[in-house]
Amino acid sequence: MQNENAAVPGNANLPIGGLNAAALPSPAAIAGADDGEIIAGEIVLPSIPVDDLLDDHATELEEIRRWASSETGQAARMENPLGFANVRAHAAAHERALAAQQQSAAIAAAASSSARTKKSR
Numbered sequence: 001m002q003n004e005n006a007a008v009p010g011n012a013n014l015p016i017g018g019l020n021a022a023a024l025p026s027p028a029a030i031a032g033a034d035d036g037e038i039i040a041g042e043i044v045l046p047s048i049p050v051d052d053l054l055d056d057h058a059t060e061l062e063e064i065r066r067w068a069s070s071e072t073g074q075a076a077r078m079e080n081p082l083g084f085a086n087v088r089a090h091a092a093a094h095e096r097a098l099a100a101q102q103q104s105a106a107i108a109a110a111a112s113s114s115a116r117t118k119k120s121r
Contacts, residue, residue, distance in 0.1 A: 044082065046090035050097050057098035064091040 050057065064087060067073045077084045 044085040044089050046093055047086055048090060050090070050093045052097055052100075055094065055097070057094045057101065061091055061094040061098060064094070 050060070068077070068084075068087070068091075073084075073087075076087075
């Protein structure tokens, strides 16, 4: 988990993870284009896509929310709106991935329950 003092080198207003608006690759170069956020009519895509297999989406989302609510996050929102939008788009991608994981788990649990019910008949 990141701490309040951890930051991207060269940009103390963004958390570790390389979410720096100045380093955004072109939209065509980013996988997961549906992870974009619309800010002032522009689509802002996360510069770092989430990893559905390896990321702990709940922890990542919690950390981003904590940072966004911090003094540093609020300063970034005002001073670097594109960078903040980038972090927000990354959080939204984690939120969607977490919802998909939860939905898959619910389907698997329902299927398992159904299989147990059929065996007991």
